[in-house]
Amino acid sequence: xxxxxxxxxxxxxxxxxxxFGSLLAAMASYLDARANGGxxxxxxxxxxxxxxxxxxxxxxxxxxxLYGFQWHGPVMYQSRRGVAYRxxxxxxxxxxLVYRCVCSRKALLENARRGVDGLVYPGVCRALNLETxxxxxxxxVPAGRVIFADAIQGRVACDLATECGDFVLQRADGVYGYQxxxxxxxAEQGISHIMRGADLLTSTPRQIALQQALGLxxxxxxxxxxxxxxxxxxxxxxxxxxxxxxxQPLPALKMAARFLGLAPPVDLAGLDEFWHWAVAAxxxxxxxxxxxxxxxxxxxxxxxxxxx
Ligand code: GLU
Numbered sequence: 001x002x003x004x005x006x007x008x009x010x011x012x013x014x015x016x017x018x019x020f021g022s023l024l025a026a027m028a029s030y031l032d033a034r035a036n037g038g039x040x041x042x043x044x045x046x047x048x049x050x051x052x053x054x055x056x057x058x059x060x061x062x063x064x065x066l067y068g069f070q071w072h073g074p075v076m077y078q079s080r081r082g083v084a085y086r087x088x089x090x091x092x093x094x095x096x097l098v099y100r101c102v103c104s105r106k107a108l109l110e111n112a113r114r115g116v117d118g119l120v121y122p123g124v125c126r127a128l129n130l131e132t133x134x135x136x137x138x139x140x141v142p143a144g145r146v147i148f149a150d151a152i153q154g155r156v157a158c159d160l161a162t163e164c165g166d167f168v169l170q171r172a173d174g175v176y177g178y179q180x181x182x183x184x185x186x187a188e189q190g191i192s193h194i195m196r197g198a199d200l201l202t203s204t205p206r207q208i209a210l211q212q213a214l215g216l217x218x219x220x221x222x223x224x225x226x227x228x229x230x231x232x233x234x235x236x237x238x239x240x241x242x243x244x245x246x247x248q249p250l251p252a253l254k255m256a257a258r259f260l261g262l263a264p265p266v267d268l269a270g271l272d273e274f275w276h277w278a279v280a281a282x283x284x285x286x287x288x289x290x291x292x293x294x295x296x297x298x299x300x301x302x303x304x305x306x307x308x
Pocket of ligand 1 (some may be wrong): 011013045196
């Protein structure tokens with residue numbers, strides 16, 4: 001049987017400029033795609049209007065260009081994908097996997113326990129068959145564990161019902177949930193491999209459950225160690241991680257390469273030379289632990305990572 005073509009992607013949320021943490025995800029996914037003779041696509045995840053900073057998407061794309069990234073085909077924007085998300089929701093509803101929920105955040109804070117990523121929805125509205133218009137739509141998670149082999153983190157197992165609960169596919173204000181949007185878009189873009197920060201490891205079992213429910217192809221995952229600041233916090237737009245310098249790509253690229261376990265020669269002078277070297281130096285098949293990784297893996301929850 002022919003192996004499907006390798007298609008990777010980088011999917012930034014335009015809530016600020018590209019920072020070092022996102023450069024790592026961009027670089028690793030890019031190098032892995034190139035080293036495997038694959039394609040690399042870019043998607044702007046602007047599905048959640050309040051999180052979007054005007055101009056940030058263009059700025060991210062501009063930075064990627066200045067850094068020498070080359071992507072395949074047009075950039076996908078989640079803000080233009082409502083029709084596809086609606087169709088996926090309709091399909092899940094037809095399968096009886098969606099229900100309306102009117103629980104307030106306050107009620108949840110009082111009644112729900114914490115799971116691997118926020119509160120575990122206690123299922124209050126699951127059996128009520130509500131028809132309220134102004135309601136969130138939740139996905140009825142399957143019973144049993146979702147298990148997958150992550151190319152970096154190893155075997156990951158998650159019992160969605162106890163560790164996560166039924167999650168939101170569309171908020172009461174109409175905004176589609178990240179998990180739904182990502183799954184629909186990855187399938188539409190034909191993504192075969194996802195390499196991203198380990199902060200998203202807890203999302204993957206939910207995405208796999210949605211793929212399975214929608215009958216979409218499965219994807220190979222690799223979750224990278226997350227860059228932490230000196231206080232041990234994740235570099236993110238929220239913690240105001242500084243933007244990487246558009247005028248000086250090479251030092252940032254070399255630093256990112258070092259973080260990813262590569263050893264860039266000091267005399268690499270230009271961008272073309274850097275990328276040519278980096279693609280050749282990237283291990284074409286990720287082995288675990290990724291050879292040369294000097295940063296600790298970020299293990300989010302001991303229950304999530306069954307095999308360490
Ligand atoms: N949009 C997410 C972020 O910027 C990444 C989503 C993904 O890679 O699946 O953190």
